[in-house]
Amino acid sequence: xxxxxxxxxxxxxxxxxxxxxxxxxxxxxxxxxxxxxxxxxxxxxxxxxxxxxxxxxxxxxxxxxxxxxxxxxxxxxxxxxxxxxxxxxxxxxxxxxxxxxxxxxxxxxxxxxxxxxxxxxxxxxxxxxxxxxxxxxxxxxxxxxxxxxxxxxxxxxxxxxxxxx
Amino acid sequence: xxxxxxxxxxxxxxxxxxxxxxxxxxxxxxxxxxxxxxxxxxxxxxxxxxxxxxxxxxxxxxxxxxxxxxxxxxxxxxxxxxxxxxxxxxxxxxxxxxxxxxxxxxxxxxxxxxxxxxxxxxxxxxxxxxxxxxxxxxxxxxxxxxxxxxxxxxxxxxxxxxxxxxxxxxxxxxxxxxxxxxxxxxxxxxxxxxxxxxxxxxxxxxxxxxxxxxxxxxxxxxxxxxxxxxxxxxxxxxxxxxxxxxxxxxxxxxxxxxxxxxxxxxxxxxxxxxxxxxxxxxxxxxxxxxxxxxxxxxxxxxxxxxxxxxxxxxxxxxxxxxxxxxxxxxxxxxxxxxxxxxxxxxxxxxxxxxxxxxxxxxxxxxxxxxxxxxxxxxxxxxxxxxxxxxxxxxxxxxx
Numbered sequence: 001x002x003x004x005x006x007x008x009x010x011x012x013x014x015x016x017x018x019x020x021x022x023x024x025x026x027x028x029x030x031x032x033x034x035x036x037x038x039x040x041x042x043x044x045x046x047x048x049x050x051x052x053x054x055x056x057x058x059x060x061x062x063x064x065x066x067x068x069x070x071x072x073x074x075x076x077x078x079x080x081x082x083x084x085x086x087x088x089x090x091x092x093x094x095x096x097x098x099x100x101x102x103x104x105x106x107x108x109x110x111x112x113x114x115x116x117x118x119x120x121x122x123x124x125x126x127x128x129x130x131x132x133x134x135x136x137x138x139x140x141x142x143x144x145x146x147x148x149x150x151x152x153x154x155x156x157x158x159x160x161x162x163x164x165x
Numbered sequence: 166x167x168x169x170x171x172x173x174x175x176x177x178x179x180x181x182x183x184x185x186x187x188x189x190x191x192x193x194x195x196x197x198x199x200x201x202x203x204x205x206x207x208x209x210x211x212x213x214x215x216x217x218x219x220x221x222x223x224x225x226x227x228x229x230x231x232x233x234x235x236x237x238x239x240x241x242x243x244x245x246x247x248x249x250x251x252x253x254x255x256x257x258x259x260x261x262x263x264x265x266x267x268x269x270x271x272x273x274x275x276x277x278x279x280x281x282x283x284x285x286x287x288x289x290x291x292x293x294x295x296x297x298x299x300x301x302x303x304x305x306x307x308x309x310x311x312x313x314x315x316x317x318x319x320x321x322x323x324x325x326x327x328x329x330x331x332x333x334x335x336x337x338x339x340x341x342x343x344x345x346x347x348x349x350x351x352x353x354x355x356x357x358x359x360x361x362x363x364x365x366x367x368x369x370x371x372x373x374x375x376x377x378x379x380x381x382x383x384x385x386x387x388x389x390x391x392x393x394x395x396x397x398x399x400x401x402x403x404x405x406x407x408x409x410x411x412x413x414x415x416x417x418x419x420x421x422x423x424x425x426x427x428x429x430x431x432x433x434x435x436x437x438x439x440x441x442x443x444x445x446x447x448x449x450x451x452x453x454x455x456x457x458x459x460x461x462x463x464x465x466x467x468x469x470x471x472x473x474x475x476x477x478x479x480x481x482x483x484x485x486x487x488x489x490x491x492x493x494x495x496x497x498x499x500x501x502x503x504x505x506x507x508x509x510x511x512x513x514x515x516x517x518x519x520x521x522x523x524x525x526x527x528x529x530x531x532x533x534x535x536x537x538x539x540x541x542x543x544x545x546x547x548x549x550x551x552x553x554x555x556x557x558x559x560x561x562x563x564x
Contacts, residue, residue, distance in 0.1 A: 025495035026258055054385050060524040062513055076498055080385060080399060083406050111388030114534050137215035137563055146223055153227050
Protein backbone atom coordinates (compact mmCIF):
# COMPACT_ATOMS: atom_id res chain seq x y z
CA UNK A 1 0.00 0.00 0.00
CA UNK A 2 1.57 3.27 -0.87
CA UNK A 3 2.05 6.07 1.58
CA UNK A 4 -0.69 8.35 0.34
CA UNK A 5 -3.24 5.55 0.59
CA UNK A 6 -2.24 4.86 4.20
CA UNK A 7 -2.50 8.52 5.09
CA UNK A 8 -5.91 8.80 3.39
CA UNK A 9 -7.16 5.69 5.16
CA UNK A 10 -6.09 7.11 8.51
CA UNK A 11 -7.65 10.48 7.74
CA UNK A 12 -10.95 8.93 6.68
CA UNK A 13 -11.16 6.67 9.70
CA UNK A 14 -10.25 9.32 12.26
CA UNK A 15 -11.40 12.84 11.86
CA UNK A 16 -9.81 16.19 12.34
CA UNK A 17 -9.92 15.97 16.12
CA UNK A 18 -7.44 13.07 16.11
CA UNK A 19 -5.32 13.58 13.01
CA UNK A 20 -3.69 16.97 13.11
CA UNK A 21 -1.47 17.06 10.07
CA UNK A 22 0.35 14.98 7.49
CA UNK A 23 3.81 15.66 6.14
CA UNK A 24 5.85 14.24 3.32
CA UNK A 25 9.60 14.43 2.82
CA UNK A 26 11.60 12.40 0.30
CA UNK A 27 8.68 9.97 -0.24
CA UNK A 28 8.26 9.23 3.46
CA UNK A 29 4.99 10.25 5.06
CA UNK A 30 4.34 11.03 8.66
CA UNK A 31 1.04 11.82 10.30
CA UNK A 32 0.67 13.93 13.43
CA UNK A 33 -1.84 12.53 15.91
CA UNK A 34 -3.22 14.21 18.99
CA UNK A 35 -1.83 12.61 22.15
CA UNK A 36 -5.28 11.67 23.43
CA UNK A 37 -5.95 9.53 20.38
CA UNK A 38 -2.61 7.73 20.14
CA UNK A 39 -3.86 4.41 21.56
CA UNK A 40 -6.91 4.26 19.28
CA UNK A 41 -4.81 5.06 16.24
CA UNK A 42 -2.21 2.46 17.26
CA UNK A 43 -4.82 -0.27 17.66
CA UNK A 44 -6.28 0.61 14.27
CA UNK A 45 -2.89 0.62 12.58
CA UNK A 46 -2.09 -2.80 13.95
CA UNK A 47 -5.46 -4.52 13.61
CA UNK A 48 -6.64 -3.27 10.23
CA UNK A 49 -5.91 -6.06 7.71
CA UNK A 50 -4.90 -3.69 4.92
CA UNK A 51 -2.46 -1.75 7.10
CA UNK A 52 -1.28 -4.54 9.49
CA UNK A 53 1.54 -2.58 11.13
CA UNK A 54 2.70 -5.32 13.45
CA UNK A 55 6.32 -4.23 13.87
CA UNK A 56 7.34 -1.14 15.79
CA UNK A 57 10.87 -0.12 14.81
CA UNK A 58 11.35 2.50 17.49
CA UNK A 59 9.78 5.13 19.72
CA UNK A 60 11.75 8.28 20.21
CA UNK A 61 11.22 11.88 21.23
CA UNK A 62 12.40 15.18 19.76
CA UNK A 63 12.89 18.25 21.94
CA UNK A 64 11.91 21.47 20.20
CA UNK A 65 13.04 23.77 23.01
CA UNK A 66 12.56 26.73 23.24
CA UNK A 67 9.40 26.27 21.17
CA UNK A 68 6.23 25.34 22.98
CA UNK A 69 4.81 22.75 22.90
CA UNK A 70 8.16 21.24 23.51
CA UNK A 71 8.20 17.48 23.08
CA UNK A 72 7.25 15.38 20.10
CA UNK A 73 7.15 11.58 20.24
CA UNK A 74 7.79 9.69 17.00
CA UNK A 75 6.71 6.11 16.27
CA UNK A 76 8.20 4.29 13.27
CA UNK A 77 6.08 1.38 12.07
CA UNK A 78 6.59 -1.48 9.64
CA UNK A 79 4.25 -4.12 8.33
CA UNK A 80 5.98 -7.48 7.94
CA UNK A 81 3.03 -8.74 5.93
CA UNK A 82 2.60 -5.93 3.40
CA UNK A 83 6.15 -4.58 3.48
CA UNK A 84 5.29 -0.93 3.98
CA UNK A 85 6.54 1.60 6.50
CA UNK A 86 4.90 4.59 8.12
CA UNK A 87 5.62 7.14 10.78
CA UNK A 88 3.25 8.70 13.28
CA UNK A 89 4.16 11.49 15.60
CA UNK A 90 2.39 13.17 18.44
CA UNK A 91 3.08 16.57 19.96
CA UNK A 92 2.73 16.47 23.72
CA UNK A 93 1.00 19.29 25.51
CA UNK A 94 3.14 21.02 28.06
CA UNK A 95 1.76 20.50 31.51
CA UNK A 96 2.25 23.01 34.31
CA UNK A 97 2.05 20.22 36.87
CA UNK A 98 4.47 17.43 36.23
CA UNK A 99 6.11 16.10 33.08
CA UNK A 100 4.54 15.94 29.65
CA UNK A 101 2.64 12.67 29.38
CA UNK A 102 1.28 10.33 26.73
CA UNK A 103 -0.22 6.86 26.85
CA UNK A 104 2.18 3.98 26.50
CA UNK A 105 1.71 1.85 23.39
CA UNK A 106 3.00 -1.34 25.05
CA UNK A 107 -0.52 -2.90 24.95
CA UNK A 108 -0.31 -2.68 21.16
CA UNK A 109 3.40 -3.33 20.52
CA UNK A 110 5.19 -4.96 23.51
CA UNK A 111 8.54 -3.97 22.06
CA UNK A 112 7.81 -0.35 22.97
CA UNK A 113 8.68 -1.22 26.58
CA UNK A 114 12.41 -0.48 26.41
CA UNK A 115 12.10 2.29 23.83
CA UNK A 116 9.68 4.17 26.08
CA UNK A 117 11.80 3.60 29.17
CA UNK A 118 14.80 5.11 27.40
CA UNK A 119 12.78 8.04 26.03
CA UNK A 120 11.27 8.70 29.45
CA UNK A 121 14.62 8.90 31.21
CA UNK A 122 16.34 10.90 28.47
CA UNK A 123 13.62 13.53 28.05
CA UNK A 124 11.56 13.43 31.22
CA UNK A 125 8.36 12.33 29.48
CA UNK A 126 5.87 10.17 31.35
CA UNK A 127 4.32 7.19 29.57
CA UNK A 128 1.04 6.37 31.28
CA UNK A 129 0.34 2.72 32.13
CA UNK A 130 3.86 1.63 31.31
CA UNK A 131 4.45 -1.84 32.83
CA UNK A 132 7.93 -1.10 34.16
CA UNK A 133 8.83 2.60 34.33
CA UNK A 134 12.35 2.25 35.74
CA UNK A 135 15.42 3.89 34.33
CA UNK A 136 17.11 1.83 31.67
CA UNK A 137 20.46 3.27 30.62
CA UNK A 138 21.15 6.03 33.12
CA UNK A 139 22.23 5.60 36.73
CA UNK A 140 19.30 5.33 39.11
CA UNK A 141 20.22 8.39 41.15
CA UNK A 142 20.25 10.87 38.24
CA UNK A 143 17.46 13.42 38.34
CA UNK A 144 18.29 15.18 35.10
CA UNK A 145 17.26 14.37 31.54
CA UNK A 146 20.31 14.50 29.28
CA UNK A 147 18.80 14.60 25.79
CA UNK A 148 16.87 17.79 26.49
CA UNK A 149 18.22 20.72 24.55
CA UNK A 150 18.78 22.83 27.67
CA UNK A 151 21.01 20.21 29.25
CA UNK A 152 24.68 20.82 28.39
CA UNK A 153 26.65 18.17 26.56
CA UNK A 154 29.31 18.01 29.27
CA UNK A 155 26.76 17.60 32.03
CA UNK A 156 26.70 19.60 35.21
CA UNK A 157 28.98 19.14 38.18
CA UNK A 158 25.99 19.32 40.49
CA UNK A 159 23.79 16.66 38.90
CA UNK A 160 26.20 14.50 36.93
CA UNK A 161 29.49 14.67 38.82
CA UNK A 162 32.65 13.14 37.40
CA UNK A 163 33.36 11.25 40.57
CA UNK A 164 30.63 9.69 42.69
CA UNK A 165 30.07 11.52 45.92
CA UNK B 166 9.88 -38.10 60.01
CA UNK B 167 6.39 -36.62 59.61
CA UNK B 168 7.53 -33.42 61.45
CA UNK B 169 10.47 -32.99 59.08
CA UNK B 170 8.22 -33.47 56.07
CA UNK B 171 5.78 -30.83 57.34
CA UNK B 172 8.67 -28.51 58.18
CA UNK B 173 9.97 -28.83 54.65
CA UNK B 174 6.48 -28.20 53.31
CA UNK B 175 6.14 -25.09 55.48
CA UNK B 176 9.56 -23.73 54.66
CA UNK B 177 8.54 -23.20 51.06
CA UNK B 178 10.78 -22.31 48.21
CA UNK B 179 13.13 -19.40 48.34
CA UNK B 180 14.48 -18.12 45.09
CA UNK B 181 18.04 -16.94 44.69
CA UNK B 182 18.97 -13.72 42.94
CA UNK B 183 22.32 -13.87 41.26
CA UNK B 184 24.18 -11.08 39.57
CA UNK B 185 25.48 -11.89 36.10
CA UNK B 186 28.10 -9.34 35.12
CA UNK B 187 28.94 -6.60 34.38
CA UNK B 188 32.41 -8.10 34.46
CA UNK B 189 31.81 -11.52 32.99
CA UNK B 190 33.56 -13.32 30.17
CA UNK B 191 30.31 -14.57 28.66
CA UNK B 192 28.27 -11.42 28.55
CA UNK B 193 30.15 -10.04 25.55
CA UNK B 194 30.74 -6.71 27.12
CA UNK B 195 29.65 -4.85 30.22
CA UNK B 196 26.19 -6.31 30.55
CA UNK B 197 24.55 -6.89 33.91
CA UNK B 198 21.56 -9.12 34.48
CA UNK B 199 19.93 -9.97 37.77
CA UNK B 200 18.81 -13.56 37.43
CA UNK B 201 16.20 -15.04 39.75
CA UNK B 202 16.89 -18.72 40.16
CA UNK B 203 15.02 -21.61 41.68
CA UNK B 204 17.89 -24.03 42.04
CA UNK B 205 19.22 -24.21 38.50
CA UNK B 206 16.04 -23.07 36.77
CA UNK B 207 15.82 -19.47 35.67
CA UNK B 208 12.60 -17.80 36.77
CA UNK B 209 13.29 -14.30 35.54
CA UNK B 210 16.06 -12.28 33.96
CA UNK B 211 16.14 -8.53 34.50
CA UNK B 212 18.83 -6.83 32.43
CA UNK B 213 20.44 -3.71 33.87
CA UNK B 214 21.93 -1.76 31.01
CA UNK B 215 23.83 1.42 30.69
CA UNK B 216 27.37 0.42 31.62
CA UNK B 217 28.58 1.40 28.15
CA UNK B 218 26.27 4.35 27.66
CA UNK B 219 28.38 7.15 26.20
CA UNK B 220 25.75 9.68 25.20
CA UNK B 221 26.14 8.89 21.51
CA UNK B 222 22.95 10.57 20.38
CA UNK B 223 23.62 13.77 22.30
CA UNK B 224 27.21 13.90 21.03
CA UNK B 225 25.99 13.59 17.45
CA UNK B 226 23.71 16.59 17.97
CA UNK B 227 26.81 18.66 18.60
CA UNK B 228 28.92 17.58 15.66
CA UNK B 229 28.81 18.39 11.98
CA UNK B 230 27.34 15.76 9.71
CA UNK B 231 30.74 14.55 8.55
CA UNK B 232 32.15 14.46 12.05
CA UNK B 233 29.43 12.00 13.08
CA UNK B 234 30.69 9.24 10.75
CA UNK B 235 33.49 7.93 13.03
CA UNK B 236 31.08 8.01 15.99
CA UNK B 237 28.59 5.80 14.19
CA UNK B 238 31.25 3.24 13.37
CA UNK B 239 31.98 2.82 17.04
CA UNK B 240 28.42 1.82 17.87
CA UNK B 241 28.47 -1.69 16.48
CA UNK B 242 32.20 -2.16 16.38
CA UNK B 243 31.88 -5.71 15.05
CA UNK B 244 30.34 -4.67 11.75
CA UNK B 245 31.57 -1.11 11.60
CA UNK B 246 31.04 -0.40 7.93
CA UNK B 247 27.33 -1.18 8.19
CA UNK B 248 26.90 1.65 10.67
CA UNK B 249 28.52 4.29 8.54
CA UNK B 250 26.59 2.92 5.56
CA UNK B 251 23.18 3.51 7.12
CA UNK B 252 24.17 6.95 8.39
CA UNK B 253 25.65 8.11 5.09
CA UNK B 254 22.64 6.78 3.20
CA UNK B 255 20.26 8.65 5.49
CA UNK B 256 22.09 11.95 5.03
CA UNK B 257 22.41 11.38 1.27
CA UNK B 258 18.67 10.82 1.08
CA UNK B 259 17.97 14.05 2.94
CA UNK B 260 20.38 15.85 0.62
CA UNK B 261 18.86 14.05 -2.39
CA UNK B 262 22.25 12.95 -3.69
CA UNK B 263 22.87 9.84 -5.79
CA UNK B 264 25.97 7.83 -5.09
CA UNK B 265 27.88 6.71 -8.22
CA UNK B 266 27.85 3.06 -9.25
CA UNK B 267 31.44 2.25 -8.36
CA UNK B 268 30.97 3.56 -4.84
CA UNK B 269 27.75 1.52 -4.48
CA UNK B 270 29.54 -1.71 -5.36
CA UNK B 271 32.45 -0.97 -3.04
CA UNK B 272 30.00 -0.11 -0.26
CA UNK B 273 28.30 -3.49 -0.77
CA UNK B 274 31.72 -5.16 -0.53
CA UNK B 275 32.46 -3.38 2.74
CA UNK B 276 29.01 -4.22 4.13
CA UNK B 277 29.28 -7.91 3.29
CA UNK B 278 32.84 -8.09 4.61
CA UNK B 279 31.53 -6.55 7.84
CA UNK B 280 28.80 -9.17 7.97
CA UNK B 281 31.29 -12.02 7.62
CA UNK B 282 33.57 -10.26 10.12
CA UNK B 283 30.82 -9.98 12.69
CA UNK B 284 29.45 -13.49 12.23
CA UNK B 285 32.92 -15.01 12.52
CA UNK B 286 33.45 -13.38 15.89
CA UNK B 287 29.98 -14.38 16.95
CA UNK B 288 30.71 -17.99 15.96
CA UNK B 289 33.93 -18.06 17.92
CA UNK B 290 32.54 -16.53 21.11
CA UNK B 291 29.29 -18.47 20.90
CA UNK B 292 31.22 -21.71 20.65
CA UNK B 293 33.27 -20.55 23.63
CA UNK B 294 30.13 -19.92 25.67
CA UNK B 295 28.82 -23.43 25.17
CA UNK B 296 32.23 -24.94 25.79
CA UNK B 297 33.68 -25.41 22.30
CA UNK B 298 36.96 -23.53 22.49
CA UNK B 299 38.35 -24.56 19.11
CA UNK B 300 36.28 -22.50 16.61
CA UNK B 301 37.44 -19.20 18.09
CA UNK B 302 41.05 -19.56 16.95
CA UNK B 303 40.07 -20.51 13.40
CA UNK B 304 37.62 -17.63 13.20
CA UNK B 305 40.26 -15.19 14.35
CA UNK B 306 42.51 -16.42 11.55
CA UNK B 307 39.85 -15.41 8.98
CA UNK B 308 39.19 -12.13 10.75
CA UNK B 309 42.86 -11.27 10.49
CA UNK B 310 42.62 -11.56 6.69
CA UNK B 311 39.52 -9.35 6.64
CA UNK B 312 41.18 -6.80 8.88
CA UNK B 313 44.08 -6.67 6.42
CA UNK B 314 41.54 -5.92 3.69
CA UNK B 315 39.98 -3.16 5.79
CA UNK B 316 43.41 -1.73 6.42
CA UNK B 317 43.99 -1.51 2.67
CA UNK B 318 40.90 0.63 2.20
CA UNK B 319 41.33 3.43 4.70
CA UNK B 320 43.90 2.41 7.25
CA UNK B 321 41.75 1.21 10.13
CA UNK B 322 41.65 -2.51 10.90
CA UNK B 323 38.46 -2.58 12.92
CA UNK B 324 36.82 0.72 12.07
CA UNK B 325 38.09 1.87 8.69
CA UNK B 326 35.84 4.97 8.43
CA UNK B 327 36.01 4.51 4.68
CA UNK B 328 32.58 5.85 3.75
CA UNK B 329 31.73 9.51 3.34
CA UNK B 330 28.53 11.33 2.60
CA UNK B 331 28.21 11.03 -1.16
CA UNK B 332 30.47 8.02 -1.61
CA UNK B 333 33.86 7.01 -0.33
CA UNK B 334 36.90 8.90 0.85
CA UNK B 335 39.17 7.49 -1.86
CA UNK B 336 39.40 4.71 -4.38
CA UNK B 337 40.54 1.17 -3.67
CA UNK B 338 44.24 0.49 -3.35
CA UNK B 339 46.17 -1.39 -6.01
CA UNK B 340 45.86 -5.05 -5.32
CA UNK B 341 42.68 -4.88 -3.24
CA UNK B 342 40.47 -6.74 -5.76
CA UNK B 343 43.08 -9.50 -6.07
CA UNK B 344 43.37 -9.92 -2.31
CA UNK B 345 39.61 -9.95 -1.93
CA UNK B 346 39.35 -12.51 -4.72
CA UNK B 347 41.87 -14.73 -2.93
CA UNK B 348 39.83 -14.41 0.26
CA UNK B 349 36.50 -15.31 -1.35
CA UNK B 350 38.08 -18.25 -3.17
CA UNK B 351 39.08 -20.06 -0.02
CA UNK B 352 36.40 -18.79 2.38
CA UNK B 353 33.75 -21.36 1.42
CA UNK B 354 36.05 -24.22 2.34
CA UNK B 355 36.77 -22.49 5.66
CA UNK B 356 33.05 -22.30 6.47
CA UNK B 357 32.89 -26.03 5.69
CA UNK B 358 35.65 -26.54 8.25
CA UNK B 359 33.72 -24.61 10.89
CA UNK B 360 30.63 -26.65 10.19
CA UNK B 361 32.50 -29.88 10.75
CA UNK B 362 33.31 -28.65 14.25
CA UNK B 363 29.81 -27.76 15.43
CA UNK B 364 26.89 -28.49 13.13
CA UNK B 365 26.64 -32.24 13.69
CA UNK B 366 28.50 -32.27 16.99
CA UNK B 367 26.29 -34.25 19.37
CA UNK B 368 27.26 -32.17 22.38
CA UNK B 369 26.64 -28.89 20.58
CA UNK B 370 23.26 -30.01 19.24
CA UNK B 371 22.27 -31.22 22.69
CA UNK B 372 23.18 -27.88 24.21
CA UNK B 373 21.41 -25.73 21.66
CA UNK B 374 18.48 -27.60 20.13
CA UNK B 375 15.20 -26.68 21.76
CA UNK B 376 16.89 -24.03 23.90
CA UNK B 377 15.77 -20.42 23.93
CA UNK B 378 12.57 -20.80 21.96
CA UNK B 379 11.22 -17.57 20.50
CA UNK B 380 8.02 -18.25 18.55
CA UNK B 381 7.40 -16.04 15.55
CA UNK B 382 4.53 -14.07 17.05
CA UNK B 383 6.63 -13.20 20.09
CA UNK B 384 9.55 -12.30 17.89
CA UNK B 385 7.48 -9.78 15.93
CA UNK B 386 5.81 -8.41 19.06
CA UNK B 387 9.13 -7.90 20.79
CA UNK B 388 10.73 -6.29 17.75
CA UNK B 389 13.32 -8.96 16.98
CA UNK B 390 14.89 -8.70 13.56
CA UNK B 391 17.76 -10.18 11.62
CA UNK B 392 18.94 -13.73 12.32
CA UNK B 393 16.68 -13.89 15.40
CA UNK B 394 13.51 -13.60 13.34
CA UNK B 395 14.86 -15.58 10.39
CA UNK B 396 15.49 -18.48 12.77
CA UNK B 397 11.85 -18.23 13.85
CA UNK B 398 10.55 -18.71 10.35
CA UNK B 399 10.11 -15.29 8.76
CA UNK B 400 12.09 -14.66 5.59
CA UNK B 401 12.58 -10.97 6.28
CA UNK B 402 15.79 -9.43 5.06
CA UNK B 403 15.84 -5.67 4.46
CA UNK B 404 18.24 -6.25 1.55
CA UNK B 405 15.54 -8.24 -0.24
CA UNK B 406 12.37 -6.46 0.81
CA UNK B 407 13.55 -2.85 0.69
CA UNK B 408 16.71 -3.03 -1.42
CA UNK B 409 19.33 -0.34 -1.09
CA UNK B 410 22.78 0.23 -2.53
CA UNK B 411 22.07 -1.94 -5.57
CA UNK B 412 21.25 -5.14 -3.67
CA UNK B 413 18.39 -5.90 -6.04
CA UNK B 414 20.98 -6.74 -8.72
CA UNK B 415 22.77 -9.38 -6.67
CA UNK B 416 21.79 -13.02 -6.62
CA UNK B 417 21.62 -14.36 -3.06
CA UNK B 418 19.26 -16.34 -0.84
CA UNK B 419 17.87 -15.48 2.56
CA UNK B 420 18.45 -18.38 4.98
CA UNK B 421 15.38 -19.24 7.03
CA UNK B 422 15.01 -21.87 9.75
CA UNK B 423 11.88 -22.86 11.64
CA UNK B 424 13.33 -24.18 14.89
CA UNK B 425 13.08 -20.85 16.78
CA UNK B 426 15.96 -22.01 18.98
CA UNK B 427 19.65 -21.34 19.48
CA UNK B 428 20.61 -24.06 16.99
CA UNK B 429 18.47 -22.44 14.27
CA UNK B 430 20.14 -19.10 14.82
CA UNK B 431 23.52 -20.80 14.46
CA UNK B 432 22.44 -22.38 11.17
CA UNK B 433 21.08 -19.08 9.87
CA UNK B 434 24.30 -17.22 10.61
CA UNK B 435 26.51 -19.92 9.06
CA UNK B 436 24.44 -19.81 5.87
CA UNK B 437 24.49 -16.01 5.91
CA UNK B 438 28.28 -16.13 5.80
CA UNK B 439 28.10 -18.32 2.70
CA UNK B 440 25.59 -15.98 1.06
CA UNK B 441 27.77 -12.98 1.87
CA UNK B 442 30.65 -14.71 0.15
CA UNK B 443 28.44 -15.17 -2.91
CA UNK B 444 27.62 -11.47 -2.94
CA UNK B 445 31.31 -10.57 -2.59
CA UNK B 446 32.20 -12.65 -5.64
CA UNK B 447 29.46 -10.99 -7.68
CA UNK B 448 30.52 -7.55 -6.49
CA UNK B 449 34.09 -8.23 -7.59
CA UNK B 450 32.88 -9.32 -11.00
CA UNK B 451 30.72 -6.30 -11.56
CA UNK B 452 33.01 -3.61 -10.15
CA UNK B 453 32.59 -0.74 -12.64
CA UNK B 454 34.92 2.15 -13.29
CA UNK B 455 33.95 5.65 -12.44
CA UNK B 456 34.00 8.28 -9.72
CA UNK B 457 33.78 7.23 -6.11
CA UNK B 458 31.94 10.28 -4.81
CA UNK B 459 28.96 12.25 -6.00
CA UNK B 460 29.39 15.81 -7.19
CA UNK B 461 27.21 18.42 -5.58
CA UNK B 462 28.80 21.75 -4.92
CA UNK B 463 28.56 22.97 -1.38
CA UNK B 464 27.45 19.74 0.28
CA UNK B 465 29.74 16.96 -0.96
CA UNK B 466 33.51 17.15 -0.66
CA UNK B 467 35.07 17.85 -4.08
CA UNK B 468 37.58 15.36 -5.51
CA UNK B 469 41.15 15.77 -4.30
CA UNK B 470 42.55 16.70 -7.75
CA UNK B 471 40.04 19.55 -8.07
CA UNK B 472 41.00 21.00 -4.71
CA UNK B 473 44.57 21.41 -5.89
CA UNK B 474 43.69 22.97 -9.24
CA UNK B 475 40.36 24.83 -9.02
CA UNK B 476 39.57 27.78 -6.81
CA UNK B 477 35.86 27.03 -6.25
CA UNK B 478 36.62 23.49 -5.13
CA UNK B 479 39.16 24.79 -2.65
CA UNK B 480 36.65 27.25 -1.26
CA UNK B 481 33.88 24.63 -1.08
CA UNK B 482 36.23 22.22 0.68
CA UNK B 483 37.22 24.89 3.18
CA UNK B 484 33.62 25.90 3.90
CA UNK B 485 32.55 22.26 4.27
CA UNK B 486 35.27 21.56 6.80
CA UNK B 487 34.81 24.74 8.77
CA UNK B 488 31.05 25.25 8.61
CA UNK B 489 29.73 21.83 7.69
CA UNK B 490 27.12 20.92 5.12
CA UNK B 491 23.60 22.24 5.56
CA UNK B 492 20.88 19.87 4.39
CA UNK B 493 17.26 20.93 3.86
CA UNK B 494 14.78 20.80 6.73
CA UNK B 495 13.04 17.46 7.14
CA UNK B 496 13.29 14.06 8.72
CA UNK B 497 14.16 10.68 7.29
CA UNK B 498 14.44 7.12 8.51
CA UNK B 499 16.84 4.83 6.71
CA UNK B 500 17.32 1.19 7.66
CA UNK B 501 19.64 -1.54 6.45
CA UNK B 502 20.25 -5.17 7.25
CA UNK B 503 23.17 -5.14 9.66
CA UNK B 504 24.67 -8.40 10.95
CA UNK B 505 22.35 -8.11 13.96
CA UNK B 506 19.11 -7.08 12.34
CA UNK B 507 17.34 -3.95 11.21
CA UNK B 508 19.74 -1.11 11.87
CA UNK B 509 18.05 2.23 11.45
CA UNK B 510 19.05 5.85 11.55
CA UNK B 511 16.41 8.54 12.01
CA UNK B 512 17.67 12.07 11.44
CA UNK B 513 15.70 15.25 12.01
CA UNK B 514 17.35 18.12 10.21
CA UNK B 515 16.58 21.75 10.97
CA UNK B 516 18.68 23.15 8.13
CA UNK B 517 21.77 23.63 10.28
CA UNK B 518 25.18 21.97 10.02
CA UNK B 519 24.51 19.60 12.93
CA UNK B 520 21.78 16.95 13.09
CA UNK B 521 18.97 18.33 15.25
CA UNK B 522 18.06 14.83 16.44
CA UNK B 523 19.73 11.56 15.55
CA UNK B 524 17.99 8.42 16.73
CA UNK B 525 19.96 5.21 16.36
CA UNK B 526 17.67 2.19 16.12
CA UNK B 527 20.10 -0.43 17.39
CA UNK B 528 19.07 -4.02 16.58
CA UNK B 529 21.02 -5.52 19.48
CA UNK B 530 19.12 -3.26 21.92
CA UNK B 531 15.75 -4.42 20.65
CA UNK B 532 16.74 -8.08 20.27
CA UNK B 533 17.85 -8.08 23.90
CA UNK B 534 14.28 -7.36 24.98
CA UNK B 535 13.35 -10.93 24.15
CA UNK B 536 15.99 -12.40 26.47
CA UNK B 537 13.63 -12.61 29.45
CA UNK B 538 10.96 -14.38 27.45
CA UNK B 539 13.36 -16.87 25.90
CA UNK B 540 15.07 -17.88 29.11
CA UNK B 541 12.14 -18.43 31.46
CA UNK B 542 12.29 -22.00 32.65
CA UNK B 543 15.71 -22.75 31.20
CA UNK B 544 18.75 -23.93 33.09
CA UNK B 545 21.27 -21.32 34.09
CA UNK B 546 23.88 -22.75 31.72
CA UNK B 547 21.35 -22.45 28.91
CA UNK B 548 20.89 -18.78 29.77
CA UNK B 549 24.48 -18.21 28.68
CA UNK B 550 23.86 -20.03 25.40
CA UNK B 551 20.67 -18.01 24.80
CA UNK B 552 22.41 -14.73 25.58
CA UNK B 553 25.17 -15.48 23.12
CA UNK B 554 22.65 -16.42 20.43
CA UNK B 555 21.12 -12.94 20.62
CA UNK B 556 24.50 -11.62 19.42
CA UNK B 557 24.66 -8.38 21.35
CA UNK B 558 27.30 -5.72 21.08
CA UNK B 559 27.08 -3.57 24.17
CA UNK B 560 28.25 -0.44 22.41
CA UNK B 561 25.15 -0.70 20.27
CA UNK B 562 22.82 -1.69 23.10
CA UNK B 563 23.84 1.20 25.32
CA UNK B 564 24.99 3.69 22.70
